[in-house]
Amino acid sequence: MKRFYMVITACITACLLAVIPLVAEDAGAPFKKVQDIIEHEAADKGLPMLSIVLVDENGIVWSGGVGADAKNPSLQADNDTTYRIGSVSKLFTDIAVMHYVEKGLLDLDVPVTTYLPDFKPHNPYGTPITLRMLMSHSSGLVRETPVGSYFDPEAPSLAETVQSLNGTTLVYAPKTKVQYSNAGIAVVGRVLEKVAGKPFAEVLETNLLQPLGMKDSAFVPSAHVRKSLPEAYMINYQGTRSIAPTFELGIAPAGCMYATMGDLALFMKALIDKGQGVNGRFIEEDTLDQMWSPQGDVKSARDRSFGIGFMLSELDGEKSVSHGGAIYGFATQMKVLPNKKIGVAISTNMDMANGIVNRIADYALRALMAQKEGKPLPVYTYTKPVSDDMVAKVAGLYKNQDESIRIYRLFKDLYIERVNDLSLRLRATDNHAIVIDDMVAYSEDIRFTDASVTVFGKDYAAAEDVKPAPVKPEWVQYLGEYGWDHNVLYISERDGKLHALIEWATDYPLTDLGNGTFKFPPHGLYPNEEITFKKNSEDKVYTASLNGISFERREVGGIDGHVFKIDPVKPIAELRKEALAASPPHEDGTFKQSDLVDVTAYSDNIKLDIRYASNDNFLGTPVYSSARAFMQRPAAEALGRAAKRLKKQGYGLLIHDAYRPWYVTKIFWDATPMSGKDFVADPSQGSRHNRGSAVDLTLYDLKTGEPIKMVGLYDEMSERSFPYYPGGTSLQRWHRNVLKTAMEAEDFTVYEYEWWHFDFDDWRSYAVQNAIFENIKPAH
Known part of the structure; x- marks a missing residue:
């Protein structure tokens, strides 16, 4: 509902990927291929559950599924699984309206x-809004209601x-632009x-779902x-998964419907039959x-046009009528294809997965057409x-005039980040x-x-990743997080502009x-919508x-310049x-002899x-x-090489922690509330610090001796500590990357929850240690 495409990967346990047997009589090659x-x-994208159904003029041709509910394993993905179908709901709302149009x-x-x-939004253009405009997304209304x-x-x-x-103002003149609006529906x-x-x-x-026989669907x-x-899942910018919220929306007609694939099969069959449902005609042909006819000459983004409710496009030259949906934790x-008399519906309980469900849906239709046509x-x-050699070859900054893209590694995968777009794997x-x-x-479409690299037809040349200028002082007050846990608005600075990262993944310059x-x-x-930052009596944002939706400022971590405390x-x-x-x-196993040395040497x-x-x-x-700061000798030597590399750039390494006796890890764990456990090691497993192969550190300026200001504070138990946290300023993120690049070049790996924590690659070779600093005597 909120978008038709979103990104970033997640990791779901393999036990959730149990295959559901096919339920169709035809278990031929096309359907085995789709399964x-x-x-x-599902395994590659981390989709916990997915259900799909194919129909033709005779009804269900085939259906399949994969996965089971984490809380209730007996609930497996099939035709009877219920999904929130997001903006597919709009089709039902619009058809219900057309019933009343037919009745006059x-x-x-x-x-x-x-x-x-x-109904009196401010309309400075004079042209009145009509139902046709609202149902074809050309009314000029804002996207969301306040x-x-x-x-x-x-x-x-x-x-x-x-x-x-x-309390809102139209963002463009009615009937001059196609722009998706949940508010309109x-x-x-x-x-x-x-x-x-x-x-x-x-x-x-009473007017639509019951006549269509959709007994398992409801608003x-x-x-x-x-x-x-x-249970459904959200996923953020660096792949962290959380349980999706379940609240109902005030804009229910735009996206609050629940349905099974079996019920959507009944709906698609009725569309193929030009309005004839299982209980009689539900709409006139x-x-x-x-x-299914374009409502005007203006097309939306991605060269799609809208009919009344339906998105109109083509698949391999065949007319396509469709709708996608995304609502917290679900993608549909x-x-x-009305002329081919076939259709597909597919849902998963993972947010931001519309890209892959669309791709599977299109392939399933192509496979069905191929079977029918022999x-x-x-x-x-x-x-x-992508291989490590290729990653090393292509990673970096690329530019086309003042537009830049960045290709970078996020943990095990390679990503491309474009301005005004998502980060794509x-x-x-x-x-x-x-x-x-x-x-x-x-x-x-990437070469x-x-x-150089060509993306979506535009050429970008490799560019030097120069040190960004500091953020404009007057913008510092706006930087930060706003909104709710279930939907955070991130305000950051990028390339000399203030940016808004909204609905988890799409970043816009303001x-x-x-x-x-x-x-x-x-x-x-x-x-063209506007966002206004408001201040309180203390002159703080x-x-x-x-446009009337209030995103309250969130308290994130500590206050800059102060130590984060619990x-x-x-x-x-x-x-x-x-x-x-x-x-x-x-610990069982054979370990190397411990050889802890002072890193400052x-x-x-x-x-x-x-x-x-x-x-x-x-x-x-x-x-x-x-x-004191000790590490195993090979790790200390690698740290020294990283420091010398950074010295050429004008930086030194400021060490906050290195080897940590095990008893201290136990203190940290026992002292920290459950909400912060991601940021401390479990003493029952021992930490990499206990093995002498991890280091917590930051950069300092060799000229001033002062620590470099990063996005978040050391030991801050918030998302600002994540190594790919998108907030802050270009300069802060650049410095974070300078540190990461230097350490990775010497076989260190950044910890997924802490930008300052790096593990040396051979940490598994050493046992957990518990010696206090004064008892450490380095070997010679």
Whole structure:
């Protein structure tokens, strides 16, 4: 619902990928191939569950599935699994409206105020908004309603939701631009509610879902619907997975429907039969033809046009009528080729996975067409990780005038990051080509040549990654996080512009209009919409308002310049006594002889700031007996080489921690509340610090001796500590990358939750140690 494509990978345990037997009579080659594909893609993209169904004029041709619910393994992905289908809901809302048009109770082309006299958003253009404009996304309304929006967990009534639009201004003249609007379909649903004299969900249930035989679908989830609804998942910019929220939306007509693939099969069969459902005709053929006809000459992004409700496009020259959907934790695609009399519906319980479900849906339709026409099955390109040699060759910064892209490694995969777009995973094919292949999209429209790359038809030349200029001082006050845990708005600075990373993955440069107001670019999710930062009585920014949607400022980590601290679960003195009395875990295996050495001996630009030997740490009290830093000799030698590399760039290494006795790890674990456990090691496993092969560090300026300011603070237990956290300034992220690059060149790997923590590659070769610093005597 919120977008038709999103990105970034996740890791789901293999036990969730149990294959569901085919339920169709025809288990021929096309369908085995599709089943093979969904198994492969579920494993590759980390999709916990996925269900798919293919139909023709005779009904279900084939259905398949993969995966099971993590909480309830008996709930496996098949035709009876319930999914939230997001914006596919809009088709049902619009068809319900067309029923009333057929009865003469609604007119698509009169001002919508005919039915909603109190609907009064500011319209400076004069042209009145009509139902036809709303249903074809050409009304000029903002994307989201100020109340009851996609972000709003309060679930206000539809009346309250639509009423809130009176405080907004149209972002373009009606009927001059196609721009997707959830708010517009909320208004359509409210018109339906008013004319029918019943709640929206009830109108849809009695007038459409029941006549179509869709007994397992609803706009308000009953116990019957929920029993087959799996837990769903969100995924953020660096692949961290969390459980998706389950609240209902105020904009229910735009995307709050629950359905099974079996029910969507009934709907698609009725579309193929030109309005004839299992219980009789549900819409006239002429009405359906009108809905499948372009409503104006203006097309949307990606050269798609809208009919009434339906997205209109082509698949291999065949007319396609479709809609996609994305709502917290779910991604869906439904597509019908009316002239071929076939259709497909597919859903998964992973957010931002619309790219891969679209790709599978298109392949399934092609395979079905091939079978019906007696042709060979189409080729499906499988991919694999890009080789380390190729990563080293292509990673870097590329530019086309003032537009830049960056190709970089994120843990085990290669990504491309473009301004105004998502970060997209790059993969290799068997013929050694590099393609875009992740949850958001698949494209072969990328080509590397010597010192250049062509992406989507635009050429970019390799460029030097020069040190960025500092952020404008007046913008510093706006930087940070806003909104809710389930949907964070990140405001950062990039390439000399303030940026908004919204709905988890799409990043937009903002134009400064002055007085704390910025404008989105004329494309994307929020074209030309404005965001205003508001201050409180203390002259501090406390909220960001996107056309009336208030994103409250979030308190993230510590305050810059101060040490991040927690409230320990128990007194540290008590925890220290317990830890010193405990013993490290027993380890089987053969380990190298420990050879801990002082790291400061390996380069003159390595200096110490051992926080755990002072009060300046997250516990607020010393836990070390002295301020020393030791590492296993090979790791210390590698650290020295990294320091010498950085010295040429004007930087030194400031060491916060290196070897850590095991008893200190136990203190950290026992002192930290559950919310911060990701940032401390489990003493039952022992940490890499305990083995003498990990180091916590940052950069300092050789000229001033001052530490370099990074995005987040050392030991901060927040997402700002993540090595790919997107916030902050260009200069802060550049410095973070300088450190990471230097360390990785010497066989260190950054820890996934802490930009400052690096593990030497042979850490597994050493056993857990528990010696205090004063007892360490380096070998000679």
